[in-house]
Structures are given as C-alpha cells and as structure tokens.
Amino acid sequence: MPALAESGAEPGAEPATEALLRRGRAARSGWLVLGLSLVAVGFVGIFVPLLPTTDFMLLALPCFARSSPRLEAWLLGHPRFGPGLRAWRETGAVPRHAKIAACIGMTAGYGLFWLHVRPNLGLAVAVAAGMLATAIWILRRPTPEDQE
Structure with a gap:
C-alpha cells in the first residue's frame, strides 16, 4: 500500500483504479500509446476503403482498460462505436x-x-x-x- 499512498490515490479508490496505480508507469504508458495508435489507424479506416475501423477500436479497448479508464469509458460511450464495443465485450455479439x-x-x-x-x-x-x-x-x- 505504500505505493498507493505515494501516488496520491484515495483509500476508497475503485479496485480497477488501484490495479492501474500498481501497474508500472512504463507499462501504462506503453498500453496508452498502443491504444492511441490503434484508434488513429481506426480513424484512418473511416476514409480508406477496406480498412476496418471497428476492428482497431476493438483492439484499442483492452489497451485503454490497462492504461486509462477515462479513454476506455470514452470509447465505450462513443455514439458510433460504443454499442458494438459493448455488445462484443458483454456477449461476443x-x-x-x-x-x-x-x-x-x-x-x-x-x-x-x-x-x-x-x-x-x-x-x-x-x-x-x-x-x-x-x-x-x-x-x-x-x-x-x-x-x-
């Protein structure tokens, strides 16, 4: 718990947040960069025929789960991609x-x-x-x- 106290986390923080705080800064940064890169390639897929946008968003989702709960929530709440991502995550639909x-x-x-x-x-x-x-x-x- 000393690492949590040093990071400034509140004692009642959510378990997912605590797990993220325990994870090394380099690992979180790596997952974040990978997730942002996948979103960028997915964004290019909007304009380039045959480049699958949603597939890259599906790959970015676990990267954000390991690095940024805020970006994960943004992706899950996105009006265009969110419903499909939530359906895949919940039931593989x-x-x-x-x-x-x-x-x-x-x-x-x-x-x-x-x-x-x-x-x-x-x-x-x-x-x-x-x-x-x-x-x-x-x-x-x-x-x-x-x-x-």
Missing part, C-alpha cells in the same frame, strides 16, 4: 450488418486473390478453407439483442 459486410469482404478478397495471384489448386483451397472457417465463425457469433 456481432451486428448483422457487420456479419454481412465481413462475408462480402471476404468473398471479394478471395476473388481478387484468385484473379491477381492465380494460385495453384492447393493454395487456392487452403485460402478458401481459411476464409470459409472464418466466415462460419463470424456467422455463428450472437447478434446483439436489439437486432433480433
């Missing part, structure tokens, strides 16, 4: 529109792969199997309750 977009994107990506790489049969089947397994996993994720 994927919105219906995201499932459709993912399957269409994988199909288009496989088509471009086939057209430009001209893979041999073994590689073509391996890539198709990987994408099909991923599509099945995505489609089997629960849909948020507000979309059912």
